Amino acid sequence: MSNRYAIVLAAGKGTRMKSKLYKVLHPVLGKPMVQHVVDQLKSLNLANITTVVGFGAEKVQDQLGDSCEFVIQEEQLGTGHAVQQAEKYLADKKGTTIVVCGDTPLLTKDTIQSVLDEHENTSAAVTILTAHAENPTGYGRIIRNQDGQVSKIVEQKDATKEELAVQEINTGTYCFDNEWLFEALKKVSNDNVQGEYYLPDVIEIAQTEGKTVAAYQTDNFSETIGVNDRVALSQAEIFMKNRVNEQHMRNGVTIIDPTNTYIGVDVTIGTDVVIEPGSVLKGKTTIEDEAVIGPHTELTDCHVGANTVIRHSVATSSYIGKRVQIGPFAHIRPEASLGDDVKVGNFVEIKKSKIDNNSKVSHLSYIGDAEVGSGVNVGCGTITVNYDGKNKYKTTIEDDAFIGCNANLIAPVTIGKGALVAAGSTIHEDVPADALSIGRAKQVNKEEYAKKYK
Template identity: 40%
Template sequence: MRPDEPTDSAHPTLAVVVLAGGLGTRMRSRTAKELQPLAGRPLLSYVLEVAEAIEPAQRIVVLNPAKRAVLEILPPGWQVAWQEQPLGTGHALVQALPLLAPGIHRVLLLFGDHPLLTPADLRRLLSEVEERCPAVAVLTTVLEDPAAYGRIRRQDGRVVGVVEAREDTTSYRGPVEVVSGATCYDRRWLEEALPRLERSPSGEYYHTWLVELAARTPWSAEPAITVPASPETALGVNDRLDLARAEAIVRSRVAERLMRAGVAIVDPSTTFIDATVEIEPDARIEPFTIISGQSWIGEGSRIGPHAVVRDSRIGPECEVLASVLEEAILGSRVHVGPYAHLRPGTRVADDVHIGNYAELKNARVGRETRIGHFSYIGDAELGERVNIGAGTVTCNFDGVEKHRTVIEDDAFVGSDTMLIAPVRVGPGGRTGAGSVVNRDVPPGGLVVGVPARPIAARRARRRPEVRGE
């Protein structure tokens, strides 16, 4: 089967066309509007996802050549129509027509800057189309302030057209029905109607004028209909203010989804969780916490308050208190914080404690190891049951290259120890407080001083006998 032919799908005669050709100048950004981050994902990805959820036979996105970066986020199966000049939505729709496969009967138009559409919205629109067979069906909503949205015009209850905001001089009192981000067309009618679009005073061709053309078309059924949706659906993102409003709504949806799945979010209004994050049931997210990227939180873990977690994996029954984790992996029952910083490459095994003001970078930490406080562990490998005293630093950088420190099982590193990498502390090795270790410590050995020198291990002090015991 050729890629331009419809495939097996829930809607085998439907093509989705997503318009993403506008230059988005109101965003005032070097990044294309469709690539602006929205709760951890590019804005356009939400529209593409909702389009794929209804399983159309064909998927087309219309782009301007200046926005080739958008190609990097297109899922497999999407075709691209190029709009060389940004002459409006009607003109963009014309560019997609040559790509339509022969078996396509209906065209569903979506906008790349309307990320709040849901599959339920589109399924409801398509259901009405199947039942009523119009030439044009517009998803609409009702707003107290129509703002920059096209306004539906009716006569005797019937839809007769859409007035673009910049062409409208009407003063409204009360709610206004506006265009809401999705329109479905009969393909044959659309191909005949598009050449009849006239250029607006602003120099653009509006797709919304197709509604008026449809209303004047002899049609066996009602030629133009509307299907209602929630006010959220109408929100298009044109500038930074719109982006912030959309972000708040998406994050609210994410929090609701997680809480319904069994995650405790103590205060959703002060908690920011990306749409890409996965959290297992019975995890607890405390206030003022940010969890972003490809993070995963295990069952029963407690994150926050005041934690920042990015692209990290946190195992079951962990606690991360007022700390920052970046591209780190924690095992089970790990305690971190407060005020710790786990930087990229940190891998922590089960039952580890990382306390106040500890910083780890590119470090591996074995089971039951304790890093109490005020320590820097960088480019290091710690074994099991290691004790890191307060103020310990792995001096990993010699001014030219990074070097690695290895501290093996059951070692005890005294407070304020400086470990000059590359260096190894053998199993059971010990360092005295304030030592500067620039040579390997043998298994079971004890080193002290600046620079550290080996000394014989002291015998355990015997408790003096007490008469009468």
């Protein structure tokens, strides 16, 4: 078992967000900020992750589930006080604890790993994650001595002219010797304007005690951005989007217009896939090799087979096979399953239905709560009438059936293998295999009626 631990600070409400949604639950690229942080920590196989919650505690806990332990900071008395709440899980444990803010969604596991390694290699009591900022205004500056060691952190308002010129900034992420951390926190005072206990105060305590204070400087400032308002949230979205898109392109995906393509962090894409502009890929979507997605297509939690083409369409929580043609303007709703070589054309809606290999629903149709066999042709304007206002019923269309245009199939009903349904029919009884079913009203022609009417 690893002797590394993590504390995630997620107790703040985030008043500058001006939102009913608690700050750390605001999404970046479709995933709450705090979930990004915890996911990166989980990938490092730490012995324990403790998340400090306060405002919105239940919702944060619901989001993170059993991925970590939780402690509640009843009063917002500063970051030092927040870390103290984790003492019941971590006190007296030997090892290293990293403290990360829940509003730093861009921080990567590689950077976390690096700062942990630096901390342990230098046998430091405290290691600060720092970054180089072209414009360090607003950040605490890292002041080093002639030997390159950290001598102090100076806040913007307290810095001299020379210190203000320093571009190495404090990111707010720290590693600590775990046992020493909780002893040092007992010495932190709240004798300040805010009356709060600040975590950075333990750095001065370490120096007073002659402990080593180290710093690890990441070469990627954008990783360290903390999100405190909607402007920073939009910046984090851009950085995350660019990072994810670049990774896919380097892995063999063609993204025609990365600026206007949104791919979630949990999306998996094969090689030689082409993503056209305006496409949005969310959740745990998987796209196999040589598929073409877009333009202007939204996929959420879908599996898309190789060589499938989806244009100007929306699909959610569905399985889509190989060499499928979808769109334009199709809607694949949850629990749809499309086999290989299926065609779903323009203005078709499919919901909770299975469509087997080589079947076609080409245009202007609704297929809901249905099981459609292979080699079936569904004509324009066909509707599976699945809902009577109270209950849903199933329509079954067996292999090689042909459904004429503008047919209403009133469920529960079965269209047998190889059967034909005449255009314009309303079918409410089962159709035997290889039969022709006609369910039209009798046509009546009134001679000369039009003249009289006019």
